[in-house]
Amino acid sequence: MSSDVSAPADPNPSPHSSEDAAFGTIASILQAETGIELTKGKRGLAISRLSRRLRDLGVRDLNAYCDLLSGPKGAAELQEMILLLTTNVTRFFREPHHFDALRSAILPDLMEKARAGAKVRIWSAGCSSGEEAFSLAMTILDAFPEAASWDVRILATDIDRNVIDVGRRGRFRISEEEKLAHPVLEDFTERVTGDNHEVCKVVRSMVQFGCLNLQHPWPMQGKFDVVLCRNVVIYFSQETQQRLWPRFANVMQDGGHLIIGHSERVTGPAVKRFKPAGVTYYELSA
Ligand SMILES: C[S@@+](CC[C@H](N)C(=O)[O-])C[C@H]1O[C@@H](n2cnc3c(N)ncnc32)[C@H](O)[C@@H]1O
Known part of the structure; x- marks a missing residue:
């Protein structure tokens, strides 16, 4: 040094x-x-x-x-x-308006595509212990139960291997209040003991976990229809954020959606490609 x-x-x-x-x-x-x-x-x-x-x-x-x-x-x-x-704070259905927007504005077209046999790929980048990715899968299955048999997959990655292990185990403490606020949690988890719940198999089968440092090269092939990178770049400098946005654009389908956290904004040269489409989410233009 x-x-x-x-x-x-x-x-x-x-x-x-x-x-x-x-x-x-x-x-x-x-x-x-x-x-x-x-x-x-x-x-x-x-x-x-x-x-x-x-x-x-x-x-x-x-x-x-x-x-x-x-x-x-x-x-x-x-x-x-x-x-x-690292700061790993997360929870099921955090920033619920994003799951509402997915259900009403983003998923219908994507699921049409999946029903016709195309693949749909979603990336939860900086997923922490997986609540975000599982909330996505639950939202999809609740609105489109047949999606379990279509080629719809969610990739969930984080730099922190400990949280990835928690996600892979798929066991979480879920309170009665959380279930009241988000009734799908009742439908897609099973109580093990007390507040401890296991995420159902069908939900887990849609989510694949992996360790990935967003600052390193990304090995994924194929493009994503939706990328969620929420409450991650808030910890990065502006320069680091501005280097990241075009990298997301490069791994996304034209017309795909980028969803970010409530206090985050796309800035820098990538603003030309990411058009605001709702509260802290963007549509990628060619
Ligand atoms: C506050 S959590 C956000 C979790 C989830 N996206 C949410 O909004 O609830 C931020 C996550 O970003 C991860 N993270 C931080 N720097 C990262 C990097 N360079 N590459 C990948 N993940 C990173 C942390 O490990 C942490 O789990």
């Missing part, structure tokens, strides 16, 4: 400035690998998560942790660090 040689060395560095520098190094490593920006407001939370890791590893301080990241075990530790510093 290179040190900054542009400023003269402080003859009496305080422990704080040395910790600040180490935190800065960690933040730039994280941003380069994942796109995630550790802004000032996130520093406290990040330090507390890292402190736990340092304790578990018996590592003295953030400077020693930076040495570990740049040493022979650095690549493996970087993956552990990413697991610590």
Whole structure:
């Protein structure tokens, strides 16, 4: 790791400035690998998560942790660090207006296509533990029960392997309030014990989980009809976001839809191709 040689060395560095520098190094490593920006407001939370890791590893301080990241075990530790510093908050039918728009405006044409034998592909990019992808599958099956026998698939990917494992297991705590708010949860899950529920087989069969870092090359072939990337780019810098939008356009069908989170916007050169079609969703034009 290179040190900054542009400023003269402080003859009496305080422990704080040395910790600040180490935190800065960690933040730039994280941003380069994942796109995630550790802004000032996130520093406290990040330090507390890292402190736990340092304790578990018996590592003295953030400077020693930076040495570990740049040493022979650095690549493996970087993956552990990413697991610590991602924010995985999600829930079934989060931002319900998107599922309403899917049901009324987007799915009817797509399901017509599927009924006629074409494939329909949907990508939940940055899916966390899978509630978003399962909510999609439930929305489709509720409106078009025959879709189970058509070629309709949802790819659910995230950088964090732990949340992908949760999605693959397909077991979630679902409260009675959530079921009242979203009755399809009652139809498409089975209670195991207490609040623990398992997502039904037919829903799970439509969703395929995989680990994927959005900053790395994407191995998927074929184009998506719908991409949901919600509450993911909010953690990225504007430049990183603006590099990502055209990449989504490249893997989408013309006329396909991109759905993003409530506080996110498509900006930069890709605005020419993504035409607003509703609340935080866009239609791709050629
Ligand atoms: C707040 S969750 C959003 C989950 C879901 N889309 C939703 O709206 O409920 C953000 C997810 O983005 C994932 N993520 C962050 N950076 C990523 C990257 N570079 N590549 C893939 N996933 C990433 C995190 O691991 C996390 O699970």
